[in-house]
Amino acid sequence: MNISQESYKLFLASLLAGDRQQCYNIVNTHWENENSLLNLYEELLKKAMYEIGNLWEVNQISVAAEHLASGIIESILNDLQTKLKNSPNSNNRILSGCVENEYHQIGIKMISDVFEKNGWKSYFLGANIPTKELLQFAKIIQPQLFALSLSIYSHLPDLEEMIIQIRSVFPQIKIVVGGQAFRHGGVKTIEKYENIVLLKDTYQTEEFIKTFDL
């Protein structure tokens, strides 16, 4: 089911007004009407956050308003996560997070939850995860997959360093990467490494999960 333009506009206006309850109501209505999780992510939450970024760019909203909106979106994601089937139905484990110095965690949180929705045990480490800490945690949980997010192109060297470090300890494990930084470039850099998959959105992520082969 598509999300109507009217519903999207009301959601965006509520976000900008900091009206958390109205945002929840809109999301819950769609959820109860069996709108898919991925539709909510892509057509409502992600679309709204991109628009919020555009509004900052043209000086229509402040950084404070942007942070307020991000906070509401994150709480909605946490709420949606509780609605997912919570018991993993496979032995697959994914470890996800943002590269060092990267603080934009909404996208990778969505990706992490898409894996959870599909029966994976998902370990989401959030923003700015030091590579050393990621590796130490990975040694404990032994994931089948890593998911790393990059929003700011300037952090591409940090992502490369993280990939190299992961490869030195887990040479065979596949790594998926994604994030806004790849909208204009960075693909060639990633292609230098084997066993790396670039995923552009949650739809593509679900397709990847369905065909995932260890």
Add this chain to the structure above:
Amino acid sequence: MNKLELIKTAEQIHNADQIAIDEYNEKTETILACLNSQMIDLPDLDKIIGPNNITMMKNNHQNHLDFILSIMKNFDATVLVETIIWVFRAYQNHGFSPEYWNYQLKAWKEVIQNNLSEHSYKEISPIYNWMYANIANFTVLSK
């Protein structure tokens, strides 16, 4: 000049060698401090960057350093052009005057010349010369 033509010119920029990138990376704090100091000393700074924008200006300089370092490590002409257009648009929308880019890039050129070795300056200056030479194009494309 349109965006594609500008990307074509960016593809011709000499990319710095690893020695120069390492030196630029090692000296980021010094370079940033010198650049900020030089910009803050400008007369009529408020007219150049807009009122109450010093923090935003300093953030831009930090972001500039991080971005240039990243682009020198993984050169991508499209990313370079798209990012500069975005930066011009976003900062001008927040009160920075078009003249800011002229002052700022001139200051970058001076600061890296004063702080880097002759070899590293020679390696890194082409990207700064290219940005400086294309201020007018970026100003038009960011509108």
